[in-house]
Amino acid sequence: MTMLTKPPEPGLSARAPRKSPKRGKPSDGFRGIGDLKIALFFIAPAMIGLILFYLVPTIRGIYLSFTEYSILGDPEWIGARNYERIAKDPLFWNALGVTSEYVVINIVLQTALALGLAILMHRVAKSTLIRGALLMPYLMANVIAALLWFWMLDYQIGVINQIIEWTGLPRVAFFGSEQWAIPTQALINTWRHMGYTALLIFAGLQAIPNSVYEAASIDGSKAVSTFWRITLPLLRPVLVLVLVVTVIGSFQVFDTVAVTTAGGPVNATRVLQFYIYQRAFNEQDFGYGSALAVILFLILAIVAFLQMKFLRGNQSDLD
Amino acid sequence: MTTLTPPPALPKNAGRRRPLSRPFNWRRAIALTLLALAIAVSILPFYWVLRTALSSNGSLAANSANLLPADFNLGAFKRVFGLQSASEAIAEGGSGASINFWQYLWNSLLFSGITTACAVFFSSMAAYAFSRLRWKGRDAVFSLFLATMLVPPIFTALPNFLLIKNLGLLNSMLGLVLPYLFMTPFAIFFMRQFFLNMSREVEEAAMLDGAKHWRIFFQIIMPNAAAPIATLALLTFMGQWNEYFWPLLVGTSEESRVLTVGLGVFKSQSPQGAPDWSGLMAATLVSATPVLILFAIFGKRIVNSIGFNGTK
Known part of the structure; x- marks a missing residue:
């Protein structure tokens, strides 16, 4: 779950600085050596979860990627053979290509639409009702979004194709043609995430103080150049965050594909995570599946790192 | 929340902050239209799900763009909750496989x-x-x-x-x-x-x-x-x-x-070629309902919680 949310204001009003947990330590006087013992009690359950379901699986996943393992029997160490096989696996390269196509379409569409929507909301209507309406698709499961569009985009009797026909254009096999399958998946995802992303950007717009705009207009800045020179640069931290989260999430597309096209037609929607799923669970090739998962993990880490580095996402110009 | 500042007193500052809104009011109209369009795209599909769920499969093809349910009936919901016999379900375009959303x-x-x-x-x-x-x-x-x-x-x-x-x-x-x-x-x-x-x-x-x-x-x-x-x-x-x-x-x-898994199974069981669309949409609606109820009650809390960007 990659929800980005804002904790509400504290109940026991406090005007404490947001960062720096180590600011003035009023309570230090109570225990000289700190609260280690009691802290261990409080973090014990979370620690169990962290170790059992995050740390150990991470190590085990990396180990499995160097083995041949078909659930039955024991994993057999085969060194880097899985990775050598991946390098020569046309289905892997196809999956990488198809996934990248999906990510790119998704990012461009979703970010552009969300940015536009956020600006519209910021300018003409800030009501919670409107934001709620735009957020509705995001609250639905991927599976629901997938089925809903699978029906609306049906070639034979889907309402969208009916409308397309009325305009005089030929019907589109949204899910059935290799050419359209990935853009269609990206469209479904864009529909589901557009409002949510718009809300994130909207929150970023709200955080830009009016004084900045006032200064710009006193200096005679036109609306368009105000947008490019002031709004967009000041939004950068939010935009970078949105981009990183969207890219990472998009690389892991699975649900909508699994429910609608299941990799097809041919290999058109055999995205990375679906391919991993098939190798590991349908073909019981856990070693190979794990190696693919390691590759996906590395791709995500590199992409996130590059985005943060080159877009300087952790620095704000507002300070 | 006053985005639309009233006309400023000083002519020198006229149109400050948002030079677009006053002299070009039609821009605001376009903006509102686009926003309405986005809302329609976000919400109308839900109506279409409801409309299809209340239709019967046999009549969907002939009424593929009719806004009202085609041949209104509740058979789809009965199918989803396992209240139809296999033969009844098949007659209405279902798969006849047992499915129990309860x-x-x-x-x-x-x-x-x-x-x-x-x-x-x-x-x-x-x-x-x-x-x-x-x-x-x-x-x-x-x-x-x-x-x-x-x-x-x-x-x-x-x-x-x-x-x-x-x-x-x-x-x-x-x-x-x-x-x-x-x-x-x-x-x-x-x-x-x-x-x-x-x-x-x-x-x-x-x-x-x-x-x-x-x-x-x-x-x-x-x-x-x-x-x-x-x-x-x-x-x-x-x-x-x-x-x-x-x-x-x-x-x-x-x-x-x-x-979610049940929905996927229901979809894969659906007859190829002539899927049980109204059954599928009824199942979709059933799956979405609890979240819709939560959203109706706590919408404001949910909407306002989004926007924390962690960088500040």
Whole structure:
């Protein structure tokens, strides 16, 4: 779950600085050596979860990627053979290509639409009702979004194709043609995430103080150049965050594909995570599946790192 | 929330802040139209689901763009809840395979309810230790928890599946909930953020009275954190409700299927060539209803919780 949310204001009003947990330590006087013992009690359950379901699986996943393992029997160490096989696996390269196509379409569409929507909301209507309406698709499961569009985009009797026909254009096999399958998946995802992303950007717009705009207009800045020179640069931290989260999430597309096209037609929607799923669970090739998962993990880490580095996402110009 | 500043008194400042809005009012009209369009795109599909669910399969093809249900009837919902005999279902365009969404609804409710209650509680405990207590290594351990947010779920899902399998918990509720039970990194982050900003005064007064940490946590911290806990619980519940990948791996039997998985199965059972569209849409609607109800009640809380960007 990659929800980005804002904790509400504290109940026991406090005007404490947001960062720096180590600011003035009023309570230090109570225990000289700190609260280690009691802290261990409080973090014990979370620690169990962290170790059992995050740390150990991470190590085990990396180990499995160097083995041949078909659930039955024991994993057999085969060194880097899985990775050598991946390098020569046309289905892997196809999956990488198809996934990248999906990510790119998704990012461009979703970010552009969300940015536009956020600006519209910021300018003409800030009501919670409107934001709620735009957020509705995001609250639905991927599976629901997938089925809903699978029906609306049906070639034979889907309402969208009916409308397309009325305009005089030929019907589109949204899910059935290799050419359209990935853009269609990206469209479904864009529909589901557009409002949510718009809300994130909207929150970023709200955080830009009016004084900045006032200064710009006193200096005679036109609306368009105000947008490019002031709004967009000041939004950068939010935009970078949105981009990183969207890219990472998009690389892991699975649900909508699994429910609608299941990799097809041919290999058109055999995205990375679906391919991993098939190798590991349908073909019981856990070693190979794990190696693919390691590759996906590395791709995500590199992409996130590059985005943060080159877009300087952790620095704000507002300070 | 005054975006539309009234006409400024000084002519010199006319149109300041938003030079577009006054001289070009038609721009505002276009903006509102675009916004309305976006809202329509977001919401109309839900109506289409309802309309299809209330139609009968035989009449859909001839009325593919009719706004009203085609040949109104409730057969689709009966099919979804297993209230139709196989022959009845087949006659109405269903697959005739047994499907029981009551069971899936119950499983989804258990899965989401149990994981939300436990994860929110345990994460709050951990967040308390990461914010209100001082101990060596605290920030390092917290960073470790945060770092797990970067691990893609598929990566841990494979080994976790093996673990659950080795424990003999496949197709059981315990196996489904176990990985989510103890914490989510996001929940810890979320609650810590709140606890950091709470005043220390009451806590210190209680400490002077000799209160122990667990009493402070239960009697002072938690009650004062009711609002963020409610928000977190809502978000966690909805996230769990929509979860698909993990239940697909672990809960595949009829008895352990959650709604999302059941929907997928229902779809794959649907007759090829002439899918049971009204049945599918009825099932979709049933699956969406609990979230829609939560949204109707807590919409404002949910909407307002979105927008924290973590960078500031």
